[in-house]
Amino acid sequence: MSITPESAMREVLEVYPGAQRALFRRYHIGGCSSCGFSPDETLAQVCARNGNLNTTEVMAHIRESHEQDAKILIEPKDLAGLLERDKSVKLVDVRSREEFEAVHIAGSALLSQDVMRGLMASGSNTEPIVVVDHQGKNGLDAAAYFIGHGLQNVRCLRGGIDAWAQEVDPKVRRYRVG
Numbered sequence: 001m002s003i004t005p006e007s008a009m010r011e012v013l014e015v016y017p018g019a020q021r022a023l024f025r026r027y028h029i030g031g032c033s034s035c036g037f038s039p040d041e042t043l044a045q046v047c048a049r050n051g052n053l054n055t056t057e058v059m060a061h062i063r064e065s066h067e068q069d070a071k072i073l074i075e076p077k078d079l080a081g082l083l084e085r086d087k088s089v090k091l092v093d094v095r096s097r098e099e100f101e102a103v104h105i106a107g108s109a110l111l112s113q114d115v116m117r118g119l120m121a122s123g124s125n126t127e128p129i130v131v132v133d134h135q136g137k138n139g140l141d142a143a144a145y146f147i148g149h150g151l152q153n154v155r156c157l158r159g160g161i162d163a164w165a166q167e168v169d170p171k172v173r174r175y176r177v178g
Contacts, residue, residue: 001014023046075158086128099177
């Protein structure tokens with residue numbers, strides 16, 4: 001499925017999950033209530049009310065950002081191999097405390113202020129960090145945050161802990177939220 005200027009923002013976000021982050025990063029669209037958009041609003045409408053942005057350029061930016069996001073993702077089986085080869089890998093879990101306490105990948109740390117400070121002040125911005133979420137929908141935002149703050153070797157587990165449970169470790173219990 002591809003997007004057009006007449007695609008509703010809901011559809012844009014389904015096809016390109018990182019579109020809101022991409023729009024905010026370049027155009028300051030969608031990051032707060034004053035620059036937000038409705039799921040039913042079309043991409044053309046969003047562009048029109050934000051300085052008549054060129055929809056072709058905006059769509060190209062969303063696609064390019066999506067390709068960049070794909071480079072950040074690491075497959076569950078590739079992560080398993082990396083963990084075996086490199087003991088310095090830090091797994092940072094961005095789920096809720098309740099989710100983390102119920103099930104997590106061995107050796108991972110729940111993101112907290114202390115963990116964040118440790119990552120940012122480690123003195124080396126090249127240590128491998130892999131962000132883990134539930135199903136791979138929120139982890140890219142956290143990975144982008146770390147990358148934006150100078151950490152250079154940040155990845156995000158494709159499909160989150162759910163994909164890990166399916167593809168690597170069936171002892172990790174799968175669950176649904178809400």
